Amino acid sequence: MKEVRVRFAPSPTGALHIGGVRTALYNFLLARQQKGKMILRIEDTDQNRYVPGAEDYIIQSLAWAGIKIDEGVVEGGPYAPYRQSERKPLYKQYAQQLLDTGHAYYAFDTEGELERMREQQKSAGSDQQQYSSATRMQMRNSLTLPPDEVNKLIDSGTPYVIRFKIPDNEEVHLNDLIRGEVVVHSSQLDDKVLMKSDGMPTYHLANVVDDYLMKISHVIRGEEWLPSAPLHVLLYRSFGWEQDMPQFAHLPLLLKPDGNGKLSKRDADRMGFPIFPLNWTDPKTGESSKGFRESGYLPEALLNFLVLLGWNPGTDQEIFTMEELIKLFSLERISKSGAKFDIHKAQWFNEQYLRSKSDAELAEFLLASLQKEGISCSHDKAVKICSIMKERISFPQHLWEHGIYFFRAPIQFEESVATKKWNADAIKVLTAYREAIEQSSQFDSTVAKAILEQVTSQLGIGIGKILQALRLSITGVGGGPDLMMIMEIIGKAEVMNRISYALENIKIKGG
Numbered sequence: 001m002k003e004v005r006v007r008f009a010p011s012p013t014g015a016l017h018i019g020g021v022r023t024a025l026y027n028f029l030l031a032r033q034q035k036g037k038m039i040l041r042i043e044d045t046d047q048n049r050y051v052p053g054a055e056d057y058i059i060q061s062l063a064w065a066g067i068k069i070d071e072g073v074v075e076g077g078p079y080a081p082y083r084q085s086e087r088k089p090l091y092k093q094y095a096q097q098l099l100d101t102g103h104a105y106y107a108f109d110t111e112g113e114l115e116r117m118r119e120q121q122k123s124a125g126s127d128q129q130q131y132s133s134a135t136r137m138q139m140r141n142s143l144t145l146p147p148d149e150v151n152k153l154i155d156s157g158t159p160y161v162i163r164f165k166i167p168d169n170e171e172v173h174l175n176d177l178i179r180g181e182v183v184v185h186s187s188q189l190d191d192k193v194l195m196k197s198d199g200m201p202t203y204h205l206a207n208v209v210d211d212y213l214m215k216i217s218h219v220i221r222g223e224e225w226l227p228s229a230p231l232h233v234l235l236y237r238s239f240g241w242e243q244d245m246p247q248f249a250h251l252p253l254l255l256k257p258d259g260n261g262k263l264s265k266r267d268a269d270r271m272g273f274p275i276f277p278l279n280w281t282d283p284k285t286g287e288s289s290k291g292f293r294e295s296g297y298l299p300e301a302l303l304n305f306l307v308l309l310g311w312n313p314g315t316d317q318e319i320f321t322m323e324e325l326i327k328l329f330s331l332e333r334i335s336k337s338g339a340k341f342d343i344h345k346a347q348w349f350n351e352q353y354l355r356s357k358s359d360a361e362l363a364e365f366l367l368a369s370l371q372k373e374g375i376s377c378s379h380d381k382a383v384k385i386c387s388i389m390k391e392r393i394s395f396p397q398h399l400w401e402h403g404i405y406f407f408r409a410p411i412q413f414e415e416s417v418a419t420k421k422w423n424a425d426a427i428k429v430l431t432a433y434r435e436a437i438e439q440s441s442q443f444d445s446t447v448a449k450a451i452l453e454q455v456t457s458q459l460g461i462g463i464g465k466i467l468q469a470l471r472l473s474i475t476g477v478g479g480g481p482d483l484m485m486i487m488e489i490i491g492k493a494e495v496m497n498r499i500s501y502a503l504e505n506i507k508i509k510g511g
């Protein structure tokens with residue numbers, strides 16, 4: 001059997017869209033499963049759209065996500081170079097082959113001439129205004145001009161492009177692994193430019209030549225490339241490479257959360273979620289976008305979320321290790337219809353992955369946040385905090401953001417809780433509680449609870465009635481993990497100080 005060789009072939013025209021990460025992931029999973037190779041090819045032949053930094057960004061994004069590359073611009077490999085701009089002479093040679101075999105031709109038309117052709121087609125009522133079998137014989141190209149004139153034009157430096165000559169009147173068949181048989185009539189296709197006047201190949205030529213030379217077995221890419229696939233099939237045929245043509249799999253679109261249309265950066269910005277894996281600043285506009293990484297998504301959670309956007313395992317299982325995915329993945333289980341991008345689901349996966357981490361692992365996140373804040377904290381204390389915060393966080397930064405009271409005494413108190421729960425009973429209990437704690441030689445969560453039970457029963461006030469007020473005095477807010485554990489972690493002296501401060505500063509509302 002043919003070795004499985006797949007490629008992810010992004011163009012460095014900006015940040016990598018999250019859909020690109022999914023494409024890379026599916027390629028990677030197939031490569032690993034079939035003990036094949038995962039190739040990263042940089043398709044940078046469009047000089048006008050080149051964005052500095054984008055290639056590096058793509059490489060870093062894949063590395064962060066844990067999508068490992070076997071052959072590519074960094075790794076090298078037997079088919080190097082893997083950056084198309086460094087393969088220019090190759091494309092020229094293959095374009096020449098198509099010219100020699102009559103599958104391609106030179107075209108000298110100026111912008112104005114092309115525009116005129118489109119206008120004429122439009123006024124003649126044609127639904128297509130393309131350079132194609134219907135129009136090519138009226139244009140200035142090597143099919144219509146005498147050979148010596150063609151040579152003269154080329155020798156005198158007249159700008160030209162090389163176009164592919166789409167065969168007349170035939171059906172082009174393509175067997176897509178996801179969509180089944182796709183049939184397009186050649187009259188629907190135009191004579192695409194293969195080589196531009198700047199001597200650079202277009203995407204179509206470079207992509208097909210490289211897939212062939214790099215012995216790609218499967219082309220797994222986004223649905224937006226499906227309309228190009230029949231042209232690619234024709235190119236393979238014209239080169240005489242039909243036997244080596246890769247299998248195609250065009251992935252379903254990622255849709256907006258409501259399922260209405262393709263997910264765009266604008267949607268993500270509007271709804272306040274990231275669409276790029278890492279932070280990105282557009283070097284042209286200066287516009288900055290926050291990445292999934294910087295928003296606190298764990299790479300393994302993001303991949304688990306992404307893999308299910310279009311693929312399903314055929315069971316109810318939702319959480320998968322990378323090993324499981326490599327085992328279970330199959331192109332046959334990818335659906336044709338678009339997948340809704342539900343950021344809440346992504347967050348849910350993040351929560352699940354955070355919960356599956358050990359307290360010590362989570363402590364590293366907390367300690368990193370604390371370091372940024374210039375707060376020192378023992379490893380043991382951080383571990384303890386994580387053990388009680390774990391179930392309540394969606395992102396690692398919540399450990400600090402939602403647990404700030406472990407390190408800083410509250411100076412403000414949640415208004416709505418104070419209004420409802422700060423009353424004469426609360427003041428009575430808290431005053432007595434503080435005193436009893438002071439008397440106690442020991443202090444931990446069990447002691448804190450026992451003393452509270454004792455004090456409340458002595459005063460004849462139910463714990464439930466004052467617990468929120470106690471929480472407010474310790475944390476400043478109405479919700480959080482086990483209060484007794486919070487008190488144990490911050491310690492006796494701090495508990496006493498905070499209760500004193502609250503008693504002095506929180507006023508009874510409406511009383």
Ligand code: GLU
Pocket residue numbers: 008009010011043203207220221222225
């Ligand atoms: N360079 C194309 C892109 O940017 C690659 C498409 C393909 O995989 O053939 O997506």
